[in-house]
Amino acid sequence: MPDPNFTLIAIDGGAASGKSSSSRILADRFNLLHVDTGSFYRHLTAELLARQVPANDLGALEKALPALKFSTALNGRSAQMLVDGRPAGDEIRGAEVNAHVSHYAAIPVVRQTLLAYQRGQVAVAKAHGFRGLVMEGRDIGSVIFPNADFRFFLHADPAERAKRRAAEGRQDSVAERDRLDSSRKTSPLTCPPGAIDIDSTHLNLDQVVDQMAATIATKLPPA
Ligand code: CDP
Numbered sequence: 001m002p003d004p005n006f007t008l009i010a011i012d013g014g015a016a017s018g019k020s021s022s023s024r025i026l027a028d029r030f031n032l033l034h035v036d037t038g039s040f041y042r043h044l045t046a047e048l049l050a051r052q053v054p055a056n057d058l059g060a061l062e063k064a065l066p067a068l069k070f071s072t073a074l075n076g077r078s079a080q081m082l083v084d085g086r087p088a089g090d091e092i093r094g095a096e097v098n099a100h101v102s103h104y105a106a107i108p109v110v111r112q113t114l115l116a117y118q119r120g121q122v123a124v125a126k127a128h129g130f131r132g133l134v135m136e137g138r139d140i141g142s143v144i145f146p147n148a149d150f151r152f153f154l155h156a157d158p159a160e161r162a163k164r165r166a167a168e169g170r171q172d173s174v175a176e177r178d179r180l181d182s183s184r185k186t187s188p189l190t191c192p193p194g195a196i197d198i199d200s201t202h203l204n205l206d207q208v209v210d211q212m213a214a215t216i217a218t219k220l221p222p223a
Contacts, residue, residue, distance in 0.1 A: 005131075006122070006125075006126065006131065006132050006133075007030070007032070007131060007132030007133075007149050007150075007216070007219060007220045008122070008132060008133055008135075008145050008147075008148040008149050008150075009023075009026065009032065009132065009133070009134040009135070009148060009149065009150045009151075009152070009216065010135055010136075010140035010141035010144070010145050010148040010150070010151040010152070010195075011023050011134065011135070011136040011137075011141075011152045011153075011154065011212075012136070012137060012138055012139065012140050012141050012142070012151075012152070012153050012154070012189070012191070012192075012195070013136075013152075013153055013154030013155065013156075013189075014154075014155070014156070014158075014161065014174070014177075014178045014181070014182075014189060015161060015165070015172065015174040015177045015178055015181075016156075016162070016165045016172070016174050017154040017155065017156050017161060017200065018154050018156065018164075018200050018205060018208055019036075019038075019136040019137075019154055020036055020038075020136060021205050022154070022205065022208050022209050022212060023036070023134045023135075023136045024077075024078070025205075025209045026134050026209065026212060026213060026216065027077045027078070027134050028077065029209075029213060029222050029223065030131065030132065030134075030213075030216060030220055030222055030223055031077075031130060031131050031223035032077070032125070032130055032131060032132045032133055032134045033074075033078075033079055033121065033124065033125035033128065033130040033132075033133045033134070034077050034078045034079065034133075034134055034136075035078070035079045035118070035121045035133060035134070035135040035136070036078065036079075036136055036137075037114070037118055037135060037136065037137035037138075037140065038136065038137055038138075039080075039081065039088060039092060040081045040114055040117070040118070041101055042088065042092035042097050042101055043083060043088035043092050044068075044083065044104065044110065044113070044114065045097050045100050045101045045104045045105075046088065046089070046091050046092050046097050047068065047083050048061070048064065048104060049096065049097070049100060051064060055100065055103040055104045055106075055107060056103075058107070058109070061107065061109055061110065062109060065109060065110070065113045068083055068084060068113070069083070069084050069085070070082070070083060070114075070117045071085070072120075072121065072124045073087065074124075074128060077130075079121055079124060079125075081117070093170065095171055098171070098172050098173065098177070099173070101177070102176075102177045102180035102181055102184075103180070105138075105181065105184075106180060106181075106184035106185075106186065107186075108186045111139075111186055111187055115143075115144070118135070118137075118140075118144050119144060119145075121133060121135065131220065131223065132149075132220065138181055138187065138188075138189040139187035139188075139189070141153065141192045141195045142187065142190065142192040143187045146192065149216075149219060150196070150212075150215060150216055150219075151192065151194065151195040151196065152195060152196050152197075152198060152212055153192070153195045153196065153197050153198070154198050154200055154208070155191075155197060155198065155199045155200065155201070156199065156200045156201045157201040158174065158175050158178070160201050161174050162174050162175065196212075198211060198212070
């Protein structure tokens with residue numbers, strides 16, 4: 001049910017499209033809970049790799065996943081997923097997780113495991129007095145919150161995105177993850193009908209954020 005006193009914002013887009021930077025700024029500007037669902041998929045991937053549960057062993061996944069307990073801690077305005085009480089470590093941004101995350105994320109039982117947890121962030125945001133929530137990922141506007149107040153989809157040229165990731169000093173196969181994320185059967189990366197499509201190839205971060213903020217301010221005055 002839409003809640004007039006709570007604003008839901010979905011931001012989807014490919015690897016290094018600017019989702020995280022823009023959603024963090026919007027969370028500060030409008031006093032929203034920031035939820036980076038990519039970090040959830042990365043944390044779950046690190047956990048499964050550590051437990052030696054491979055992405056191609058459905059039986060082992062079906063056994064391991066229901067035993068995991070998910071909870072949330074706040075890190076400033078950002079929701080941090082805890083698995084069995086533990087926060088994610090730095091390895092979730094490392095080469096091993098980069099190489100495996102899209103393989104785990106393509107498996108329906110993995111996505112199903114995180115579905116209710118992601119929707120549950122609305123209750124977390126309300127319990128902490130936020131005016132709404134900005135959630136970033138691949139399927140937020142299409143699957144998690146298709147009725148969000150605002151749904152944005154960020155595009156950027158693959159070469160530009162690879163350049164941005166390299167400038168962060170991170171080695172990442174942006175194009176390969178996009179290929180896997182866009183071609184999977186369950187919740188593929190796609191701009192859902194009705195979402196606001198922004199091509200950020202030739203825009204800087206401020207310009208992207210200002211465009212989104214102007215739209216959001218039609219419902220929600222800045223905090
Ligand atoms: O590093 P980057 O911001 O590009 O990606 P991310 O948001 O950290 O997401 C890492 C991976 O998690 C993606 O490549 C997807 O395979 C998966 N993911 C997903 O399938 N669905 C989401 N809602 C978020 C992430």
